[in-house]
Amino acid sequence: MKLFLVACAALSLCLPLHAKEAAPLAEDPVVEKRLINISEELRCLVCQNESLAGSQAELAKDLREEVRGLIKEGKSDSEVKDFLVSRYGDFVLYRPQIKPSTYLLWAGPFLLLFIGLFTLFRFLKQRSKEVVDTPLSDEEKKRAEALLKDAQS
Amino acid sequence: MNKFTLPLVGFIALVALLAVGLGLNPREVPSPLVGKPAPDFKVPQLHDPNASFSPNEMLGKVWLFNVWASWCVSCREEHPIIVEYTKRPDAIPVIGLNYKDKREDGQRWLARFGDPYVLSAFDLDGRVGINYGVYGVPETYLIDKQGVIRFKQIGPITPTVLEEKILPLIKELNK
Numbered sequence: 001m002k003l004f005l006v007a008c009a010a011l012s013l014c015l016p017l018h019a020k021e022a023a024p025l026a027e028d029p030v031v032e033k034r035l036i037n038i039s040e041e042l043r044c045l046v047c048q049n050e051s052l053a054g055s056q057a058e059l060a061k062d063l064r065e066e067v068r069g070l071i072k073e074g075k076s077d078s079e080v081k082d083f084l085v086s087r088y089g090d091f092v093l094y095r096p097q098i099k100p101s102t103y104l105l106w107a108g109p110f111l112l113l114f115i116g117l118f119t120l121f122r123f124l125k126q127r128s129k130e131v132v133d134t135p136l137s138d139e140e141k142k143r144a145e146a147l148l149k150d151a152q153s
Numbered sequence: 154m155n156k157f158t159l160p161l162v163g164f165i166a167l168v169a170l171l172a173v174g175l176g177l178n179p180r181e182v183p184s185p186l187v188g189k190p191a192p193d194f195k196v197p198q199l200h201d202p203n204a205s206f207s208p209n210e211m212l213g214k215v216w217l218f219n220v221w222a223s224w225c226v227s228c229r230e231e232h233p234i235i236v237e238y239t240k241r242p243d244a245i246p247v248i249g250l251n252y253k254d255k256r257e258d259g260q261r262w263l264a265r266f267g268d269p270y271v272l273s274a275f276d277l278d279g280r281v282g283i284n285y286g287v288y289g290v291p292e293t294y295l296i297d298k299q300g301v302i303r304f305k306q307i308g309p310i311t312p313t314v315l316e317e318k319i320l321p322l323i324k325e326l327n328k
Contacts, residue, residue, distance in 0.1 A: 045288035048179060058253070059288055062279050087286040091182045 249273035
């Protein structure tokens with residue numbers, strides 16, 4: 001019994017410690033949700049294939065803290081993104097903005113598809129011209145008919 | 154024209170495009186800050202917590218702003234080059250930014266490897282770094298007399314970068 005009480009006391013000592021460590025995450029669910037939404041759209045510059053939301057890099061932690069601060073200041077999502085773009089460049093955006101320097105990026109795939117279809121169309125047209133009509137001679141017609149009759153009987 | 158000419162030209166163009174793409178360094182992200190005024194800040198100095206530094210104090214001078222840290226391995230590689238450069242008679246002032254470091258560690262590092270800086274600003278929480286778009290230490294900014302960033306080196310300064318890019322640009326800016 002005594003041992004049980006000691007164990008309970010020891011466990012209860014651990015509890016507040018855990019609660020304290022988890023606190024920052026649950027601080028403000030609305031802010032945290034927006035933070036995750038925004039930072040999933042942003043690239044971490046240290047581990048370039050990770051989003052800012054998922055990266056454990058020191059810089060990513062700092063930037064999440066910065067974004068959290070901006071959200072609390074009442075900045076809109078696009079203002080937060082502009083803040084990071086003005087410092088780190090378009091590269092931080094996973095979804096590049098549509099502007100003159102990215103027109104080719106956005107239109108490129110459709111352009112390639114169009115070129116492909118155009119080439120295919122021209123190739124087919126060219127080929128249909130090359131195939132010359134060669135009608136059967138009377139002799140060949142008779143042979144063909146004979147063969148067909150043969151097959152039916 | 155042979156019927157293979159067009160596909161061959163297309164293929165060579167694709168290979169050339171991919172070769173160029175593979176040759177690029179994904180770590181070198183072009184900074185949007187080049188050509189823009191250097192962000193202002195005011196932080197304590199590394200060697201004297203009571204003294205502060207702000208880039209405004211450097212207006213009218215061409216200067217280098219070098220971000221470093223004692224925990225940064227490539228900084229060690231770069232450091233002798235900066236030390237050597239500041240010994241030149243025509244060297245421009247180099248200001249350090251001790252980035253996310255402990256004060257004692259930063260001071261010890263400079264005592265051990267030499268201190269080429271006019272002074273080092275002390276950026277404990279990395280806020281200055283964020284405003285300058287720092288993401289891989291060391292990084293170096295060349296700032297002109299009007300306080301505009303003219304060049305950014307991401308990663309250590311190599312002798313080649315110094316001779317071929319930074320020095321010619323300094324000469325031009327000092328005209």
